[in-house]
Amino acid sequence: MKTKWKPRHIEETIMKILMIFSFSLIIGSLGWILFTILIKGLPSLSWAMLTQTPKGGYYLGKEGGILNAIVGSLYLAAGGTILAVLIAFPTALFLSVYVNKKRWAVIVRLSLDILWGIPSIVYGAFGFLLMLAMGLRASLLGGIITLAFLEFPIMTRAMDEIIQRIPPDLPLAAYALGSTHFETALHVITRQVIPGLLTAVLLAFGRAIGDAASVLFTAGYTDHIPTSLSQPVASLPLAVFFQLATPYPEVQNRAYASALILTILVLGVSILSRWISYHLDRYSIR
């Protein structure tokens, strides 16, 4: 039987075409961004860029690299992530194991949502005020503390979601055997969710590496690799930003290469976390 084409079928076809068009537009823009960064960044990417710190006159187009920014970003993000894990994991554990669905959990989750919504520039301003109050200057420590604030809600929300997803029978079985909340949380739940926790940590780590607005105030910028927590530190996003702001085409080309390095780093972290959740999940009980 052949369907007769009525206005509603035409409308259906038009909408479907529009939908597929929008969907491909989004895939296309991701491809476009990656393609642009790759094409512009690859020609200026060199071994020297990855292994040297800026030499004199680097920002005029002379020799050197951005090792200071690569190492600086890793220091900042790693420090911030470690600090954030220290409070994010206990908070998530308490929310989902101890007080799940009670009023306290609702309040804390709401404030986590609020913290999550605060933009990184406000975290930067807050970190700056915090450092003024503590008498710190723009330094590695300041950047780490600010990034920890930024990462904390991202990580906690992800961990909370993951812990809530475990089968409810699992903790119940542990309680039935007479174990306390703490023993259940430590020996049963934590073990079960370790792959998920790692992905949450990597998610926050990736966000921290790419964030510029918060470290702009708090970490400063320097051509050296810092040797102590009180020294200022360079970061990749700011390296991109500052190099792009110079009027010299050679330096701007290096900014594109730095953007490529940053993108590879961030996408690498994202893919690693995907891999972890895919491959380690099979050790969990379902």
Add this chain to the structure above:
Amino acid sequence: MSKVLTNNQTISNVHRNNQPITQKRNRLDKIVHNSLLAISSLPILFALAIFLALWFRAYPILQVHSFIELISGTVWKPLKGLFGFYPFIVGTGWVTLVAIIIAVPICILTTLYLSEYAGVWAQRLVKPILDLLAAIPSVVYGVWGILVIVPMVKNYAVPLFQPLGNVFPIFMSKNPTGYSILAGGLVLAVMITPFIISIAYEVLQTVPAGLRQASLALGTTRWQTIKYVVLPVSSGGIFASVVLGCSRALGETMAVLMVVGNMVQIPHSIFDSAYPLPALIANNYGEMMSIPMYDSALMTGALILMVMILILNIFSVLILRHILIEPH
């Protein structure tokens, strides 16, 4: 008989012997419980601390100028002590609005496609794509904006809309550089896409399948089902996802800063350059300690930004909580 007795004895012995251990375990559990309770109050404290810190820092300028005066003032001359936030607030609003207008139809159509039409392959494909879009750093979006979007606006969009400019002033173009609200809005539109889609998708998944089946069984096309059943049921949640995307767009700093032109003026057209609030804060942190009241003014800017975002954020979070976590 004797075996049972020994068993009983063993159990009671174990029980008696372990009494102190059980107490110890319970005490440990209590200690851990209390310390975890203390740690879990940190998010609330952090949120309060951020607000209060900004408030105290902004307080000096709020004593000299009233709040209304600050947000309606149009002149920004820090050296003369004139701090009018109006151009920045309007600039933020324009860029966000343009981004939302561009992003919303595309996001909603894509979400509908994924949830109502697409097969498993598209749903599997889209999750990593959204993750990657969300993971790309803001500075990289900015570089892409400078390399692609700004020239595109300059070379194609401006000539294309030129004829319309005489009729509709918002398409009037007096700015030949391409660093404009439209460029900022386009970059932002791509950046907020993953947030809107992933939440709107979750919202659509909560629409009961029975509703769709009932509608389809009456012989409607899929689009009619979407138009008359799915969208009316889920409109609140989709609206909330857009509001959440809006709050993300308001606070976005680096990418917008790099393409929007940063001129202190009240924009009248999408091809004018603007100076959003986050860009103001990021660009001037360097000299803010050297001019009197400047730091206070910038922190007021941060406070205004944060309050605008918080209102949108709390609004959408409350709606979404109602839909996603406590389904009826």
